[in-house]
Amino acid sequence: MSARNFPSIFLASAVAVFLLAPSLRAEEGMWTFDNPPLKQLAAKYGFEPTQQWLDHLRLSSVRLNDGGSGSFVSVDGLLLTNHHVARGQLQKNSTAEHNYLRDGFYAKTLDEEMKSPDLEVNVLVGMENVTARVQGAAKGIADNAKALKARSAEIAAIAKESKDKTGLRSDVVSLYNGGEYWLYQYKAYTDVRLAFAPEQQAAFYGGDPDNFTYPRYDLDMAIFRVYENGKPLHTENFLKWSAKGAAAGELVFISGHPGSTARQQTVSQLLLERDVREPAVIEYLQRRIAVAQDFAKQGPEQARLVGSTIFGLQNSLKVYLGRRDALSDKAILAQKQAEENDLRAKVAANPEWQKEYGGAWDAIAHAEDLAKPEIPRQIFRRADSQLFSLAQSIVEYVAEVNKPDGDRLPQFHEADLESLRFQLLSPAHIYPSTEKLFMKNALNLAATKLGADDEWVKAFLAGGEIDKTVDMLVDGTKLADPVFRKSLIEGGEAAVAASNDPMIVAARRVDPITRATYIHIRDSVSSVLTAEGEKLGASRFTVYGKNTYPDATFTLRLSYGTVVGFPYNGTVAPPVTTFYGLYDRAASFGNQSPFDLTPKQTANRDKLDLSTPLDFVSTGDIIGGNSGSPVVNRDGELVGLIFDGNIESMAGDFVYDGTKNRAVAVHSSGMIEGLRKLYGAGALADELEGKK
């Protein structure tokens, strides 16, 4: 399980609508660090974390811009995350000669550590409640679109002030659907070098079938080292490695960055999601997977090139199938409906509340009706091309940076530009063969689903035939070269307008359509969802009080839970698995892919203590984006590494069910055993265990 890698402006807007659950289920919650579940921990576990304990955990936790979480695990900047979070960087560093994804990687010395092309990691060092400023900016503005614009401008101003003053990456995040706004300040690191990764097959043992399931036997870990000024980062904010690791029945904590949840959506939004969005996304993913799999069959180098893409797509597909199934589950929908009915009834019972909040549900449903015809365009107007995405971003960039900060498109505000330029200038290699493959498929799909008369399709092709146009664009563009991209960015609007690079030309053609659509959605839908959602958020605070957590927003959260199995398959799943289970599953499937052992697993089996815990589950509440999150015990020691949820957790976007929802983690003892016995990485294990 990794963070949803299916971006969508729409989803982000939709998720923003907020309804607090009237009563939380045990161990439910992705809590912000300003509002940790102290009452629950004291009541159920008799545990009272100090502010120091919380600060240390927060400052040891990191967010990776590839879409996952991680933590510092040594005084010299070692950073632990999942192999599947590091996968993109491994792919980018691999070549036909050095396949680090397939073969793994281990740097015996600092010199051998391998620079990541475009990995940025962020540490949340500051948090400030700016609700009054943001909400104040929109106060008294009756028109939703104007109010949204006022809020956006204020948010950009707050972020820029912070960035200018501190030099820190500064984001303003909307929590509780606008019930609160917070300025989050991050220390950013961009010199991040790979120290260790196992073979992909060891990390992702069981492949797509086992993904999102448990029992599991995956060593889904990777270790980077963060550098500052060319030297390993020295830090006291790291997690001490636990001597014995997670134990059955133990209280544990998860500190990470859940990507998004939709637990506070209205029922009308969930139904639109189920009936319109999910089927389209699923079709899109299935088509793209089929194309990638066909390509992979052409040879080992082709398979290498699309391996990471297939992983990501299959992962997303399993997520969306899970979402669809969850929303088709009558019990889940009934629960959501009951929650909504309860809040509506309580609001309606108080005339003042009814006047203030009572219209929100219908207004949201109406806005969703307006959004409905746009959804297929949102899904299928896609070029599936890194080169085209770069072209599009550059065309937007040079235009946006000339505007007042508050008027810009999101992601182009002053405070965003440093991280954005880091991405736009990534030296990672781009492969023409896969660019063409995916682009042709995407454009064919767009033409089929939206019709050849779709204005985006027409603008993109400009009368040309799909295959020829794509070949011409990819063969003709120089955007694969970061130096060329830099020249365009620095040349500004004039340089971009004058460019005859075919991909830039295509992006210029498409740009007005994308902008117009964005503005249409923003003003007619997003602005309503923001304003009305804010009312729902406020109504929840009013009716139930603030004793809860906001929907996930890929910001730092604290979850807690117990290491415990769950009912499964007519029996009970164990709290932990062991290396025995890995060898069982391999032998049970005759060592056939995706259940085959790696050469190292085969050769070094007898060195292992097979009873060593490998993976484990806990009741902690997580979602995509939590991948790579550290699991710590009461002493704040690292006992595990989140990498997945069980199949029952797929409904976690909408509801949390502590009887069967489980977070799946690699066990700290399994990581040490693997490093020492399978990979001969004793020095690294020593560093993790504080023995050097």
Added chain:
Amino acid sequence: MSARNFPSIFLASAVAVFLLAPSLRAEEGMWTFDNPPLKQLAAKYGFEPTQQWLDHLRLSSVRLNDGGSGSFVSVDGLLLTNHHVARGQLQKNSTAEHNYLRDGFYAKTLDEEMKSPDLEVNVLVGMENVTARVQGAAKGIADNAKALKARSAEIAAIAKESKDKTGLRSDVVSLYNGGEYWLYQYKAYTDVRLAFAPEQQAAFYGGDPDNFTYPRYDLDMAIFRVYENGKPLHTENFLKWSAKGAAAGELVFISGHPGSTARQQTVSQLLLERDVREPAVIEYLQRRIAVAQDFAKQGPEQARLVGSTIFGLQNSLKVYLGRRDALSDKAILAQKQAEENDLRAKVAANPEWQKEYGGAWDAIAHAEDLAKPEIPRQIFRRADSQLFSLAQSIVEYVAEVNKPDGDRLPQFHEADLESLRFQLLSPAHIYPSTEKLFMKNALNLAATKLGADDEWVKAFLAGGEIDKTVDMLVDGTKLADPVFRKSLIEGGEAAVAASNDPMIVAARRVDPITRATYIHIRDSVSSVLTAEGEKLGASRFTVYGKNTYPDATFTLRLSYGTVVGFPYNGTVAPPVTTFYGLYDRAASFGNQSPFDLTPKQTANRDKLDLSTPLDFVSTGDIIGGNSGSPVVNRDGELVGLIFDGNIESMAGDFVYDGTKNRAVAVHSSGMIEGLRKLYGAGALADELEGKK
């Protein structure tokens, strides 16, 4: 999974109603040996078993009167079955000093082999279609009750003729719900000695939670040796042990005795089952389990005494919960309804058929309405006492044997008496403590559920208080002594009438009520179900032809299937498991019961090749009663030993779904590995492998 150990006249009647499935699903079917699925095997597998192949498999297969199946596996009479089928005999041979259930058993020499107190095994040596005789006897008799009586008398006569002529155990079985009647002749063996059994914990690893699930890691085997005239049986009808055992993807066959299925019940019958019978049975089982578990907590000897009972009850409970869930599954009910609708529509479309068969469904529904109020009495009028059962059987026996054979209650016909006497005179020890425990619970439950005014309860207690009455009955009776029982049987009606043994006295009080109820049900319900069910069976033959199998009747059947995993838990279950998995599950649960290893498994771990297959699954269609069935390959070699079904197979009473319904077996290689490496039983392994 073992045979349903919840006997019920009612269920047997109800099951008798027959509807053929219009089209069989792949690998569905429990085929009689006179009508094997030759077409299907040829079409799908290109396999054409010879008559000799079929005869050899049939003659190597055995039925155990404890409710399971088995097979001969050596020229010297070794008989392979499940530990859980042998459990009753192990329990009966155990004492406070020698706990063979807990510790297992291995006879190093013939002299050490241990006689089973009351185990009878049957081999199906003859089969004759007697449909014409049985149906002819009822021909032209309009009154259902009289027709049933005529059929029963003819059946008894056929069995007696056969028994007199051949000396063989002779049963007439109703197949296709009376569409056919067959005389089955069995060679019976009653000198059956235990050669080997593992520890119960090794056989039933994972306990009740893992029961009816897969993946599994159970060595659920026991080996008896059949003796004849005091010497090991010499036979050519045994299954050769396969050198490599079941392999993934392989075609395999299962030859055994499925107990009962209800696939041809009408929808009205299924609904009665779901809404009336299942809830009552479930309540009864739960109550009895609670009482047994409380008793087991009193000490190790108490735990030993009720261990086998708890296993059986929990097993039954899981079956009935599975049945309830299956009948609560809308998709399953819709399928049954669609099948029924199809047959009814086809019958209705032909005026002649409609006249002949069209009234059957409503007649059956009407009979079920009459049965409805009787069901709670059927469930709760139970003494749960071996001593009382013996008393009741003796009281019935002495009366019945004086009647003409055709007029007797079922199970008291001439042809049945030899096997019946073997049971009634069993030397197995009966424990007063558990007798009192279960009897008091059962009578309290009966009084609660049926009321103190229930005539059976009143007759049983005769005005006495429950606890005191039970103490008086158990303390006062001499029925625990088989010599005393023999004296009553031989003394006949006079001896029984004169007896002042309190248990016999109680049985005499209850006898008229039991008989009256039986006769009421027989004449008003069973006779209708028989007559109308016969019509439905005939309508199926008429409409669809005879290209199918009858519902299970604890008679010998042939199933076939492929060794293959199935979708489970969001991923796929493997076709086989290995010893690695056993040690994984134990370590994963911290070696806690019921996932703990036995001392031998712990001590001898390093001797094992852990990659040896331990259990496996196939698509073969089985049900309770198939426990102990041999699994053979195309060459007729033994590759496995059926011991369970997966959780998805619990719906198998009503429907077969080849995508997920799986038969679970011990792997032949796992048995040899266990015998040699865990139990030091190399000599026995040599004999099985034909090496001695």
